Amino acid sequence: MRILFFTGKGGVGKSTMAAATAWQLSKKNRVLIVSLDPAHSLGDIFGVTLKGRKSRFTDTLHLKEIDLHRLSKEYLQREINVLSFTYRYLQTLNLDNYFSVLKYSPGIEEYALLTGIEETITNEGNFDYVIFDTPPTGLTLRFLALPRVTIIWVDRLIQIRRKILEKRYTIHRIRGISSKEETLLSYNEGDDDVLKRLRTLKEDYQALNTILQGEDCTVVLVFNPDILSLKESQRLIEGLNDLKLPLRLLIDNKVTEENIEAAERVERDIRNRKDVAIERVFLSKALLDNKGGRLYDIPEDITSKL
Numbered sequence: 411m412r413i414l415f416f417t418g419k420g421g422v423g424k425s426t427m428a429a430a431t432a433w434q435l436s437k438k439n440r441v442l443i444v445s446l447d448p449a450h451s452l453g454d455i456f457g458v459t460l461k462g463r464k465s466r467f468t469d470t471l472h473l474k475e476i477d478l479h480r481l482s483k484e485y486l487q488r489e490i491n492v493l494s495f496t497y498r499y500l501q502t503l504n505l506d507n508y509f510s511v512l513k514y515s516p517g518i519e520e521y522a523l524l525t526g527i528e529e530t531i532t533n534e535g536n537f538d539y540v541i542f543d544t545p546p547t548g549l550t551l552r553f554l555a556l557p558r559v560t561i562i563w564v565d566r567l568i569q570i571r572r573k574i575l576e577k578r579y580t581i582h583r584i585r586g587i588s589s590k591e592e593t594l595l596s597y598n599e600g601d602d603d604v605l606k607r608l609r610t611l612k613e614d615y616q617a618l619n620t621i622l623q624g625e626d627c628t629v630v631l632v633f634n635p636d637i638l639s640l641k642e643s644q645r646l647i648e649g650l651n652d653l654k655l656p657l658r659l660l661i662d663n664k665v666t667e668e669n670i671e672a673a674e675r676v677e678r679d680i681r682n683r684k685d686v687a688i689e690r691v692f693l694s695k696a697l698l699d700n701k702g703g704r705l706y707d708i709p710e711d712i713t714s715k716l
C-alpha cells in the first residue's frame with residue numbers, strides 16, 4: 411500500500427489536487443482518500459455528504475472524513491483508561507481531577523490525528539493507495555513531527571522510570587517488606603506496568619515513524635506561483651527535511667498565462683533548495699466543474715510519479 415500526504419499553505423489547492431489524484435489513480439487502483447482537515451471539503455468536491463464514515467464513491471474509490479472532535483474524545487478516553495489502570499496504586503491521588511483538565515492539554519488534537527492516520531494505515535491494507543488531504547501547514551508539520559518528538563520524550567521517561575525502580579529496589583533491600591504499600595510497588599523492570607507502557611509506546615511510535623519515513627510514503631507539496639506561497643513552501647521543505655519525511659513531488663498549482671514567469675521563478679528557487687520533481691497544474695475552469703468528472707482531469711504525469 412502506498413501512502414500519500416498532500417500538504418501546503420491554506421487555499422493552494424491541496425484538497426483539489428488530492429481529489430484529482432485520487433480520481434485518476436482509482437482508474438487502475440483501489441484508492442481511499444481521507445480528509446484530515448477539520449474544515450472538510452472532500453464531500454463538497456465529490457458532491458456527496460460524508461459523515462465521518464468511509465463511503466464508496468465508485469468501486470475503486472472510497473472517501474472518508476476524519477471527525478477530529480470524536481477522535482480527540484476517543485483518544486483521551488483511551489489514554490485515561492490506560493493511565494487509570496497503570497497508576498491504579500495511586501488511590502490517594504484524585505486522578506479524576508487531572509483527567510477533567512487533560513482535554514484542554516495542547517497536543518491532544520495532533521495525537522488524535524496521528525492515531526487516526528495510524529488506524530487508517532493499519533486497517534485499510536486492502537487499498538493500493540491511501541491519500542491524506544491534510545490541514546494547512548502548521549498543524550500538519552506538528553502531527554507529522556509527533557512520532558519523533560514522542561520517541562525522544564519517551565526515551566527520557568524510560569530513563570527516569572528506571573532510576574525510580576532502582577531507588578525502590580535499594581529501599582526494599584534496606585528495609586525489607588515492611589508495609590502493605592511497598593508490597594504493591596514493583597521494583598523489577600519486568601513487573602512494572604509504567605515501564606511496560608512506556609516501552610510499548612516507544613515501539614508503536616517507532617513503527618509509525620518507519621512507515622512515514624519509508625519507501626511507500628510520499629509527501630506531495632502543493633504551492634502557488636506567488637511569493638507568500640514560496641516562503642511557506644520553503645519553510646515546509648525545511649521542516650520535512652528535519653523530520654526526514656519523504657517529499658517526492660511538488661505541484662505548482664493555479665498557473666496561468668499571466669503568472670507563468672512568476673511560476674518559473676518560484677520553481678527555480680525551490681529547485682535550488684530541493685532536487686525533487688515539480689509538476690505544473692494550470693488554473694482551469696474544468697477543475698471547478700465537478701459535473702461529468704472533468705474536475706479530476708489533471709496531467710497523467712503527476713499520478714505516474716506516485
Ligand SMILES: Nc1ncnc2c1ncn2[C@@H]1O[C@H](COP(=O)(O)OP(=O)(O)OP(=O)(O)O)[C@@H](O)[C@H]1O
Nearest residue numbers: 419420421422423424425426546664692693694697
Ligand atoms: N488548478 C485549479 N484550477 C482552478 N481552481 C482551482 C485549482 N486548484 C484549486 N482551485 C480552487 O481553489 C480553491 C482552493 O482549493 P482547495 O480547497 O483545494 O485548497 P486547499 O489547499 O485544500 O485549501 P484549505 O487550506 O482551505 O484546505 C477552491 O475554490 C478550488 O476549486
Ligand SMILES: [Mg+2]
Nearest residue numbers: 424425447451
Ligand atoms: Mg483543503
